[in-house]
Amino acid sequence: MQIVKKTYPSDGNFILAEVTDADKIYAYLTEQKLVVRNRNSVVKNCLRITVGTPEENKILLNALQNYKS
Numbered sequence: 001m002q003i004v005k006k007t008y009p010s011d012g013n014f015i016l017a018e019v020t021d022a023d024k025i026y027a028y029l030t031e032q033k034l035v036v037r038n039r040n041s042v043v044k045n046c047l048r049i050t051v052g053t054p055e056e057n058k059i060l061l062n063a064l065q066n067y068k069s
Contacts, residue, residue, distance in 0.1 A: 001064055005045070022047050025067060032063045033034045 005023060006018040019025050022040040026047060029036050037048040051057065 003064065003067060003069070008046075011036075013051045015051065016041070016043065016046055017049060018046050020069065021045065025064075026069065028067055029063060034060055034063055036060075 003020045004017050005020065008016040008018075010016060016039065022038055022045045026036060026038040026040075029047075036050075037046050039046040049060065052060070
């Protein structure tokens with residue numbers, strides 16, 4: 001996905017992803033009723049995404065693919 005610039009290694013059940021505009025993407029995902037954490041104030045343009053069930057992950061990926069900047 002072009003909006004994802006980098007993912008950081010993790011041993012936990014979450015992914016820290018650097019995106020093109022964390023604030024706008026976070027707002028969009030919230031409108032879609034998807035819960036992620038905006039970590040922009042800690043790590044520039046990063047969202048923390050918890051790994052969920054296969055169905056939850058599919059819904060999130062679909063939402064990210066449909067995001068229009």
